[in-house]
Amino acid sequence: MTTAESLAAAWARGAVVTLLAALPWLLAGCAGNPVPREHGAAMTPDEIETTWLGQWAAQSAAPSDGLSGFALVSSGQDAFSLRVLLSEQADKRLDIQTYLMGDGLTTRVLLARLLDAAERGVNVRLLLDDVGAVGQGRRLAALDSHPSVEVRVYNPLSLGRGHLTTRVLASIPQAGRQHRRMHNKLWLADGAVALVGGRNLGDEYYSASEPRNFSDLDMMTIGPVVEPLARSFSLYWNHGLAQPIGRYHRAEEGAWRELRASLGEWFGDNGDDDYFTGLRDRYADAEQGPLVGRLHWGEGVALWDPPGKLAWPGRPALARTMAGELLAEVGDPRERLVVISAYFVPGKAGTQYLRALADGGVEVAVFTNSLEATDVPLVHGAYQVHRGGLLQSGIQLHELRAEQEPGSEGEISVGGSASALHIKALGIDNDRVFVGSANADPRSVWWNTEVGVLAHSESLAAELQGLVDLGKNPTLSYRVDRTESGQRYWQTEIGGESVRLMGEPGGVWRHLGAALSRWLRLEPLL
Numbered sequence: 420m421t422t423a424e425s426l427a428a429a430w431a432r433g434a435v436v437t438l439l440a441a442l443p444w445l446l447a448g449c450a451g452n453p454v455p456r457e458h459g460a461a462m463t464p465d466e467i468e469t470t471w472l473g474q475w476a477a478q479s480a481a482p483s484d485g486l487s488g489f490a491l492v493s494s495g496q497d498a499f500s501l502r503v504l505l506s507e508q509a510d511k512r513l514d515i516q517t518y519l520m521g522d523g524l525t526t527r528v529l530l531a532r533l534l535d536a537a538e539r540g541v542n543v544r545l546l547l548d549d550v551g552a553v554g555q556g557r558r559l560a561a562l563d564s565h566p567s568v569e570v571r572v573y574n575p576l577s578l579g580r581g582h583l584t585t586r587v588l589a590s591i592p593q594a595g596r597q598h599r600r601m602h603n604k605l606w607l608a609d610g611a612v613a614l615v616g617g618r619n620l621g622d623e624y625y626s627a628s629e630p631r632n633f634s635d636l637d638m639m640t641i642g643p644v645v646e647p648l649a650r651s652f653s654l655y656w657n658h659g660l661a662q663p664i665g666r667y668h669r670a671e672e673g674a675w676r677e678l679r680a681s682l683g684e685w686f687g688d689n690g691d692d693d694y695f696t697g698l699r700d701r702y703a704d705a706e707q708g709p710l711v712g713r714l715h716w717g718e719g720v721a722l723w724d725p726p727g728k729l730a731w732p733g734r735p736a737l738a739r740t741m742a743g744e745l746l747a748e749v750g751d752p753r754e755r756l757v758v759i760s761a762y763f764v765p766g767k768a769g770t771q772y773l774r775a776l777a778d779g780g781v782e783v784a785v786f787t788n789s790l791e792a793t794d795v796p797l798v799h800g801a802y803q804v805h806r807g808g809l810l811q812s813g814i815q816l817h818e819l820r821a822e823q824e825p826g827s828e829g830e831i832s833v834g835g836s837a838s839a840l841h842i843k844a845l846g847i848d849n850d851r852v853f854v855g856s857a858n859a860d861p862r863s864v865w866w867n868t869e870v871g872v873l874a875h876s877e878s879l880a881a882e883l884q885g886l887v888d889l890g891k892n893p894t895l896s897y898r899v900d901r902t903e904s905g906q907r908y909w910q911t912e913i914g915g916e917s918v919r920l921m922g923e924p925g926g927v928w929r930h931l932g933a934a935l936s937r938w939l940r941l942e943p944l945l
Contacts, residue, residue, distance in 0.1 A: 467610045470510040479641060487642030487719035489874045495632060506608075509608045513541055513542070513606075515546070517619050517620050522558075523621060523627065533568065543569070545570045563665055564673060574601060575660075576597065577666075600866075601660075604616060607645070617843045633839055633840070655726045660727070716876065719873070722872070722873060724740055728868050753848055754782065754848050756776060756845070757884070758845060759845070761793075762788075762793075765809075774809065774811075778812055782815075786887060787802065788819050788840045791929065796928075797935065797945060799929075799932075810900065817891050817899070820838075823895050843863075850877045855870055860945055896911070897910060898910040
């Protein structure tokens with residue numbers, strides 16, 4: 420047994436003792452309500468054609484000869500407004516799949532819009548990873564009490580649901596499955612318009628948080644690629660790991676009315692918030708242009724992990740994962756590969772693959788968080804192990820700064836001077852783009868479930884590269900490189916001057932967190 424395994428085993432034994440002591444408390448949050456669970460189907464083409472969004476998508480796609488349409492949504496404000504718009508324009512169905520749901524300005528507005536849609540007769544289905552439901556059972560149950568709304572949680576536990584601490588304790592006996600999560604993010608409106616990408620529900624994903632926001636990316640899609648995305652949602656919705664929220668949290672019949680009223684009252688008191696005022700000003704400006712810019716047309720491939728992956732024993736074969744399917748679809752890049760990943764842990768095999776590409780003449784660039792910007796220093800520690808080898812093969816490494824230089828705000832649409840990267844995307848050669856929920860790390864490959872779209876479009880690839888080039892600006896990010904003697908440095912711009920930092924930026928606690936990851940050899944789990 421390795422040192423890490425010994426420490427983990429000792430921790431688990433102590434945690435089990437704690438769990439047993441806390442068992443009566445945990446059981447108090449257990450609810451085994453007899454709630455029916457019915458299968459649901461994706462909308463048929465005939466049903467989609469009767470909706471306004473279905474007709475708009477069909478008319479937009481008519482000249483494209485069976486291709487799908489794609490648009491990148493990098494602005495947090497635009498991403499929020501687009502979700503509001505889809506909620507308002509839907510006629511029959513809204514299907515939403517997410518990993519996390521916070522409680523803030525944007526989430527409250529979106530919940531109100533979902534209830535408004537349900538009141539118009541739209542069927543709303545919300546599928547949330549169970550960890551994202553911790554502490555929110557009452558609100559979700561109230562939402563679910565509407566006759567046209569269904570809420571399900573994925574990979575649930577009936578114990579310890581009130582707080583994250585008790586949930587973690589309750590997870591210990593099933594740690595082999597409970598550390599695996601449904602990480603998918605997918606919005607579907609009337610089976611005609613889909614959004615995939617990295618954004619959960621929460622203010623930090625829509626440039627509405629203080630003091631920090633995520634720089635993130637969605638891809639809006641219409642056309643043939645939407646149908647398999649809708650099929651993926653149905654597979655997850657109908658899987659045995661998706662359980663009605665009512666089985667764990669009770670709500671009075673009609674509780675949604677009180678929820679809707681409270682959300683309306685809250686917005687009446689907060690409608691003049693700077694964020695909403697800024698949105699009104701933003702879209703009142705004719706020069707701002709449309710909410711979604713140019714649609715790029717091309718072939719699209721929808722990819723997702725099998726919904727039962729979380730219950731599989733051990734580590735799955737690569738070919739059975741979305742990552743393996745994506746590799747098979749992409750093949751080996753010929754000229755260029757750009758990896759944009761909030762959490763970048765290539766591992767030994769991934770590092771060898773990227774180095775082989777670079778040594779073969781492919782231009783390889785990686786864009787990720789710096790140690791000072793990341794929200795998970797443990798993950799950064801696993802990345803640090805492979806950084807030297809990547810640089811040795813000439814791979815470009817760019818790390819987003821935690822603080823942008825004055826005057827650079829909005830360059831990558833984070834809505835403030837402090838930011839962290841949350842994008843999960845690939846640029847392959849000059850003609851393919853992948854946008855989804857998966858990071859380039861072992862957790863996304865082996866343990867979580869993910870979803871995304873691979874688009875074949877030169878113009879879309881050029882737009883993504885434009886975003887990457889903006890992100891490389893030294894006022895926003897560090898360029899990591901080596902001196903002739905092999906010493907690592909971080910090149911950036913501070914106060915209008917080019918600066919070379921010879922030590923990795925980040926506080927003492929962040930460095931300790933990264934070191935702990937290396938000491939405990941946590942890489943396979945990150």
